[in-house]
Amino acid sequence: xxxxxxxxxxxxxxxxxxxxxxxxxxxxxxxxxxxxxxxxxxxxxxxxxxxxxxxxxxxxxxxxxxxxxxxxxxxxxxxxxxxxxxxxxxxxxxxxxxxxxxxxxxxxxxxxxxxxxxxxxxxxxxxxxxxxxxxxxxxxxxxxxxxxxxxxxxxxxxxxxxxxxxxxxxxxxxxxxxxxxxxxxxxxxxxxxxxxxxxxxxxxxxxxxxxxxxxxxxxxxxxxxxxxxxxxxxxxxxxxxxxxxxxxxxxxxxxxxxxxxxxxxxxxxxxxxxxxxxxxxxxxxxxxxxxxxxxxxxxxxxxxxxxxxxxxxxxxxxxxxxxxxxxxxxxxxxxxxxxxxxxxxxxxxxxxxxxxxxxxxxxxxxxxxxxxxxxxxxxxxxxxxxxxxxxxxxxxxxxxxxxxxx
Ligand SMILES: Cc1cc2nc3c(=O)[nH]c(=O)nc-3n(C[C@H](O)[C@H](O)[C@H](O)COP(=O)(O)OP(=O)(O)OC[C@H]3O[C@@H](n4cnc5c(N)ncnc54)[C@H](O)[C@@H]3O)c2cc1C
Numbered sequence: 001x002x003x004x005x006x007x008x009x010x011x012x013x014x015x016x017x018x019x020x021x022x023x024x025x026x027x028x029x030x031x032x033x034x035x036x037x038x039x040x041x042x043x044x045x046x047x048x049x050x051x052x053x054x055x056x057x058x059x060x061x062x063x064x065x066x067x068x069x070x071x072x073x074x075x076x077x078x079x080x081x082x083x084x085x086x087x088x089x090x091x092x093x094x095x096x097x098x099x100x101x102x103x104x105x106x107x108x109x110x111x112x113x114x115x116x117x118x119x120x121x122x123x124x125x126x127x128x129x130x131x132x133x134x135x136x137x138x139x140x141x142x143x144x145x146x147x148x149x150x151x152x153x154x155x156x157x158x159x160x161x162x163x164x165x166x167x168x169x170x171x172x173x174x175x176x177x178x179x180x181x182x183x184x185x186x187x188x189x190x191x192x193x194x195x196x197x198x199x200x201x202x203x204x205x206x207x208x209x210x211x212x213x214x215x216x217x218x219x220x221x222x223x224x225x226x227x228x229x230x231x232x233x234x235x236x237x238x239x240x241x242x243x244x245x246x247x248x249x250x251x252x253x254x255x256x257x258x259x260x261x262x263x264x265x266x267x268x269x270x271x272x273x274x275x276x277x278x279x280x281x282x283x284x285x286x287x288x289x290x291x292x293x294x295x296x297x298x299x300x301x302x303x304x305x306x307x308x309x310x311x312x313x314x315x316x317x318x319x320x321x322x323x324x325x326x327x328x329x330x331x332x333x334x335x336x337x338x339x340x341x342x343x344x345x346x347x348x349x350x351x352x353x354x355x356x357x358x359x360x361x362x363x364x365x366x367x368x369x370x371x372x373x374x375x376x377x378x379x380x381x382x383x384x385x386x387x388x389x390x391x392x393x394x395x396x397x398x399x400x401x402x403x404x405x406x
Contacts, residue, residue, distance in 0.1 A: 005032075007317070007327070008149045009163045010137035010172050012037030014051075014114075015289030015306040016165030017121035019314060020130040021064040026318035026406035031327075034131040034159075036151055037166075041134035043122055047114035048265050049191050050225035052077065052204075052217060052300040054109045055102045056392030057307040059403035061117075065128075069120040075220045076107035078202030108391040109300070111204075111217050111225060137162070137172060142283035147328065161317070161328035162285050168273075170291035176282035182275025182294070187212055188235035189297050190228040192267040193219065194250075197259025200224055207253065213298050214253045223264060227297055228253065235269040272296055276348055280337040284328045286313055293344045304392055305347055311398035312339045318406045343395060 007023060009016045012035040020035045027033070053061070053074070061067040079099050102108045126132060136152040140162055149157045164172035173180075200218040207214040212229030219225055228250075230238060238249060243263060254261060276293045280286065289306030313336045320332040388394050392401055399406060 005146055005158055005160045007031065007033050007161045007163065008137065008147075008157055008159045009033070009035045009165050010037070010149075011035075011163075011165030011167060011170075011289070011291065012040050012122070012125075012132065013118065013165070013167065013289075014121065014303055015291075015310055016163070017118070017125050017130075018060065018064065018066075018307060019163060019165065019288060019310045020125050021066070021121070021128055022060075022310060022314035022400060022406065023317065024125075024128045024130055025064060026314060027321055029129055031321065032131060034133060034157060035125065036133040036135055036137050038134060038136050038152070040122070040132050043119060045115040045118040047118065048193065048268065050111050050113045050193070050217065050219060051117070051303050052109045053112050053117075054301075054304050054391045055106055056397065056401035057304050058110060060307055060311055060400045063400050063403055063405055064124070066117075066120050066124050069124070070112055070116050073116045073220055074110040074112045075218045076202055077109045077111065077204045077218065078107060080204045080206070082206045082208070084208040102388060102391045102393060107202075109204075111219055113219065113225075137166070139175065140172070140285075142285065145326070147284040159328070160284070160326060161333070163313070164285060164287045164291040165289050166291050168275075168290040168294045170287065172285065173277060173287055173291050176285050178282060178287070179278045180275040181278060182273060185272045185274065185296065186232050187229050187272045187296075188232050188269040189272055190226070190230060190235050190239060190267050190269050192226050192228075192250075193223060193264040194226060194254070194261045195221075195223050195264050196261045198222070198257075200258060209253065215297075215300070216254065217300075222258075224258075226250075226254070227300075229272070229298075232269075232271065239267045239269045274348060276341075276344055280309075280341055281330075281333040283330075284333075286333045286336055288313055292340075293348065295348055299350070299390065301347060301390075305344060308343065308392060308398065308401065309336075309340050311400035312336055314400060314406060315398045339396065339398075 009020055016035055020033050023033050058067060138150045138152045140147055140149045147159050147162050149159055149162055164170050166172055199222055202218055204218060205216040211231060215227045217225045274295055277287055280292050288309035292309060295302050316332055316335045317327045320327050325332060
């Protein structure tokens with residue numbers, strides 16, 4: 001594998017750091033892996049959000065050596081209930097329940113607070129010899145046999161491949177002239193952590209309310225992370241309320257089943273949108289994570305899709321290097337694009353349909369979706385298929401997502 005120039009990854013959040021670790025493990029120390037991101041200067045992370053990490057992605061984190069460090073902070077989702085009702089309905093009939101295991105002893109997902117995961121990734125990347133640079137990727141020039149990457153601190157790096165892991169507003173995607181296809185939902189996800197009197201017993205709840213899904217996701221201890229979807233203007237009004245005004249609005253949706261609730265951080269609103277990049281690759285450039293696609297958080301799959309990109313790209317690059325091929329050449333990264341783009345489009349269609357079906361007040365649609373949920377609930381093989389699909393274990397699964405080292 002010697003003779004390869006290195007790989008520069010622009011963006012050192014979940015996708016970028018997980019890829020760096022996977023490449024380091026698969027390629028060995030001869031091929032330099034460099035991650036550049038100005039946010040690396042502000043660790044430890046203060047990200048207040050939490051993310052549902054599905055089973056396949058937990059296997060990836062275990063294989064790259066990070067899971068053990070966050071396992072103590074990760075809350076397994078042991079079961080899940082789905083309800084569908086109007087805001088002021090007296091009861092919330094349960095239409096669908098999932099007991100959450102994909103294999104005996106392996107929950108289909110864990111809730112992990114973003115700051116724990118990102119800090120563990122940074123520590124492991126440093127320990128594994130990934131070069132971390134707290135500066136942005138400014139520009140690049142692709143040549144037939146390599147790519148020259150210029151960082152914001154003025155330094156230049158000659159590499160074989162540049163990876164854009166620089167998030168939804170990816171400057172690297174823009175510089176490559178890759179357009180995106182998508183739209184704005186005119187919805188925001190209000191995110192807040194709450195403490196409650198009673199134990200959640202590892203139960204996740206998704207309440208489909210007319211404004212959109214209201215998700216209660218269990219965290220370690222008597223705490224839950226909420227993702228509460230509202231129309232954008234309504235979300236702005238809600239997060240502008242004082243705590244005394246906010247709590248009654250929250251209780252109306254949350255209910256009283258977990259006893260008294262209190263806010264543990266300040267509610268924040270994240271604008272929701274959808275897009276898929278028209279191409280995941282350009283000359284000596286590959287897009288991963290939110291730089292390649294952003295989806296509605298209705299199914300909690302955004303980052304999980306990004307981690308599938310990580311696993312697929314790491315696998316094609318490591319396989320190519322073992323064959324003595326140039327890891328940035330067109331047919332190598334084209335294999336990555338073929339693997340990931342179709343799956344991404346399919347997940348985009350599924351989440352858009354779910355959001356359309358559930359974020360509206362139509363009685364007809366409500367009847368249709370409730371019949372659908374009831375059918376799934378009473379058909380164990382269909383339910384199992386959904387669980388495996390949600391856990392990332394269907395289709396052509398990259399080795400890292402099966403828990404196999406590269
Ligand atoms: C409300 C909400 C809830 C969600 N819940 C879930 C969930 O439960 N499960 C799930 O799977 N997903 C979830 N998601 C999606 C998930 O948060 C994102 O998919 C994920 O954070 C994307 O990670 P990333 O590493 O691709 O990009 P980002 O986290 O956006 O990171 C991009 C990084 O690139 C850096 N950067 C930017 N420009 C440059 C540059 N020029 N050079 C170098 N670095 C640069 C930035 O500083 C940043 O650190 C949710 C999203 C929202 C909004």
